[in-house]
Amino acid sequence: MLYQLVHRTLYQYDNAVSVSHHIVRVTPRTLPRQRVLDFRLEVNPAPMVQTTREDYFGNTAGFLTVEGAHQTLEITARSQIEVLAGEPPIAEQTPAWETLREDCRAGAPGAREASQFTFDSPLVRRRDEFAAYAASSFPVQQPIMVGAMQLTRRIFEDFKFDPKATTVATPLEQVFAERKGVCQDFAQFQIACLRSLGLPARYVSGYLETLPPPGRPKLTGADASHAWVQVFCGEAGWIDLDPTNNLLPGERHIIVACGRDFSDVSPVRGVIVGSGKHQLKVSVDVAPVG
């Protein structure tokens, strides 16, 4: 599939801001099943500093400084991207989950890189209660991918999608207790479950092409940033799982950044010098081309 993506972030400040620094992670990743054909970042007002680097996790991170009084800041990322349908591995043939846990613990060569995703991270802490929740999906010698898919389905069934229930600061314990949240909460909860069992799991931020209800036109800006999970399955590598929709991400999921949790990959993050409040508007369009 070919997509035209527009991700627009607009800050409106009550009082003029004299300096603002932002870190943006809005460039889709180049991956075997995902090709970036074109990418442009538009910043208004024009930044004094605009640099780009590859961060620790291989994501593209941009650094922007806007100097001089400004009342609004608009950051627009436009990309053209090609996504291929992947061929997921045969779940039953992935290694037993205990094997992966031990490989990570021992720092075995094949799992060393992945092992860093088994530890606590700023927003995801391992808990006995999470391990207990996940346990029923991981009986003895369960192939890891089978267990992870089952866990994905259970989260999808047990948790209610409710944008009003949580904020970015809501702790996972509360998400778990109330069984409510949004894609970010479900992804981080699933990661917490897997890590609590000693398994490597990471957070993916990206976009999902939403389909309009049958017979209705698609609304511009109706798409949103999306988040899901990757679990490490040994030789099969990192496998994507979407607990919000209970599916294995394919052609409609576009990967922007990977990290330990949301804090490693937040799309736009900034510090401003100024006083007063601000409003934030974000819109995302994922339009299929041709």
Add this chain to the structure above:
Amino acid sequence: MSASPETTESPLPPPPSLVGGYAPLPGTFDEMVSAEGARRPHWEQMAESLDRLGRDELAVRAENARRMLRENGVTYNIYRDVQGLDRPWELDPIPLLIPPEEWRQVEAGLAQRTRLLNEVLVDIYGPQRLVKDGLLPPALVYANPGFLRPCHGVQPAQGLFLLMHACDLARSADGQWWILSDRTQAPSGAGYALENRIVMSRVLPDEFRNCRVQRLAAFFQSTRDTLRSLAPRHREHPNVVLLTPGPYNETYFEHVYLAKYLGFPLVEGADLTVRDRRVFLKTLEGLQPVDVIVRRLDDTFSDPLELRTDSFLGVAGLVEAARAGNVMLANALGSGAVETPALQPFLPGLCRELLGEELKLPGVATWWCGQPKELDYVIDHLDAVVVKRSFAGLGSEPAFGANLSSTQREKLIAEMRATPHEFVAQERMALSSAPCWVQQQLEPRPLVVRAFVSATRDGFTVMPGGLTRISHAAGDPVVSMQSGGGSKDTWVLSDGPVSSLTLLQGSQQMVRMERAAVEVPSRVAENLFWLGRYAERLEDSIRILRCLVARLAGEARYEQTPELNALVRLGVRLDLLSERFRETGASAPLEREILSLIYQAHRLGSVREVLDRLRHIAFVVRDRFTSDSWRIFNKLQSDARLKPGKIPLTEALNVLNTLLFDLAAFSGLAGENMTRGHGWRFLEVGRRLERAANVITLVQAALAVGAEGAVILEPLLEIGDSVITYRRRYFAVPQWAGVLGLLLAEESNPRSLIFQLDMLEERVAHLPRDASAPRPAPEEQVLREMKLRFAAVNLETMEVAPHAAVPPAVSGLLAATAADLRKLSDLLTHHYFSHADPRLS
């Protein structure tokens, strides 16, 4: 100095000599006396000297040390302690002696260790070959909160992550030195070691000379030169700053001290800003580039943009500035990664791999529980070890296996099995002991030495000395300043002549640094402004209280005294005294009330309370004051305490008089010793503004109680410190017109309102401003209007008769001027102080 009960009441004669009566702890290594009871040769000279001085003289010396530390304001803040802010530093008057040949080995081992840890950092923040090759378990990097992923790939100039490194050393029973722990983040203690040295060289000057003690100054000079040499820009005149988390940090004293000693401005995160990927210092004159930051702020708090977003102690964009190579940080961001004790067991292997050398100085036996065999060993030998968390910030105190109850033990084992990589165990080491001055005699106390290493142009150099910390109790296994304990100076002896270089007098390079020190950060200007205001506010209330106390305590202490009655009403009017004192003349409750207004620390507006606020602000800008000025703040605080066993009211009069002298000394020092820079100017503006406002309030209150007739005038002149001036001028009983003229309009009276306005006009005219901004500036405009209004009213010819209504011209003038003064304060705040705070978006 009072003798302890044991020595005064003991019927036994004192032991033959001070040192001869010293008994080391059994089963440990004593620094002075060998297991056979023989004195170690390098202590010989000191021991003789101590005996020669004797108990009484040593007591005097110990007291001298205490006094010097108190006067220099050497403090240490204890987080958990309510009284913890500004706890006095404790220094034992007997130094720890280390012989030269022994130190050479320690020195070589320490320098090697710093080099090694630096190489480990180069790898962790670079290729991570050590993890890939299996030399370093992945968990020690990846589960380590000190490993900062945003800093990966940021390689500092010359690969120098560690510009400063500290190690805690202890000596085991066989005399071997071991490394207990490392400080690689922002090591503290070097400044305290230096202050200890300066004090000790005065407390035991002869011993200091005779023992040929290696000097510390060269170490600091080399540190300073290295820091300056690492500036990415302005190579000729690099700007180096010392970044502190602020006065609430436990070692804030040291930050101030080192900043002064090294000649680097002391700054807080809010004083710095990043523009164009470079760091600048915000000063009243504008932005000044910063090249090197000596960081005493933990790295995770250093940049709210890329590190901890909930911290505003740091500087947004600092990581990016470091990434761009535009600023050098000492130590580099992320250096805390090698502070983990879990690294210890891997260091011998890493040393062979990275340096091709054997590790010279061993670390205390450590087992990292992330390895199954080690975990089993630790669980089996729990009684013999101390269990700690692998990574700082995971909370919980070290657990001494042997002291645990069976439930605690089970809980700990369960935790260790659940997340083994988060635990390390270390052998419980019996610390060596040294003689300490306790209760008028020498007693052994366990000790740990903190040693310091710093980078030089071609390697690493070790401070010949260090901070020796002693525990309070002979059997206490924990030695830490946080848990309370004392310190000792550490004398590394020399076998040759010693160099007597000192930085205190200021060398060539110090002179060059002064330019930067003159620049005033906005935050500092604001604090000085408020310092001026509070000092004046304090003086004002002391003068009013003194007036009251003098009349209450004096000969004519009778309720009928009309002056006292008038004064009480004035006090009520000024909101100093409560309404209930207006009519009742009873003196006992009034006395109590006044004493409470002086001594009650928790009463808003009391002398003690304003004093505490004054001292707090002074504390925040402490680096701006000479040690003499700082001494006054300490003296003010101790002078304001009620001394036991004194007649309260008489004593109160003494206290108020003493405080007024202290404040006069402070004004005098500020007037005579402070450079006429913007810092001084803001202090002055604050003081003048407050005094002007206070004169107005006072006169307004006096006019309101004017029904008393002229009886209020004498006290009014007294409060306004203008009695003598008035007598000289009028040779008569005070009259309203004359008094008002003197307090408000007399240009030569430094207490008058017009004098304050003149002063304000002069100071404000010289405040820094943008050359393109229109003149007069709004602040100047307000002052001009105030003075014009004054000129229009002729006070001297005005009739203010007793029982007559206050002339509207006067009350109007006072009200309008008071409003304008508030406006002036707001304008200054808005123009100079409102450095908009950074926020997260």
